[in-house]
Amino acid sequence: MENQEEHKPRIKPIIEGAESLSLGISMVVAILIGVAIGLGLKKVTGIAWLLWIGVAIGIAAAVMNVYKAYSKQYKEFEKLAKDPRYNMGKQQKDDDDDDEE
Incomplete structure (x- = not known):
């Protein structure tokens, strides 16, 4: 069982890194798909400004x-902020303030 726990933290950062890398790729792909939609609408209808509608959809x-x-990253940060290992005595300061009242 300890062996499984040792392997889990090693794989998790690799997966998180791949997800972060895919953000840049997904941005480019989204814009390219939007441009393709715009070009398709322009070809079907013959209206030139529909290309810019597709570009706007891709950027959005x-x-x-x-x-x-x-x-997603903000939620992960919030989890870490609540973790007692990382709060660095913040809990103690809050408890001291309660005693003064």
Whole structure:
């Protein structure tokens, strides 16, 4: 059982690193898909400004990907902030303030 626990922390950072790397790739892919949608709409309808609608959709999707990644990292940070190993005596200061009242 200890052997499984030793392997788990080694793999987790690799997976998290791959997810972070994929953020940049997903941004590029989202914009390219938006451009493809815009080009398709332009070809089907013949209206030139629909290309820019597709570009805007792609950029919006890329921004959404960044926001989702930020939210995920923020939740991880909150978990670490609540972990007693990392709060560095913050709990003790709060307890001291309660005693003064």
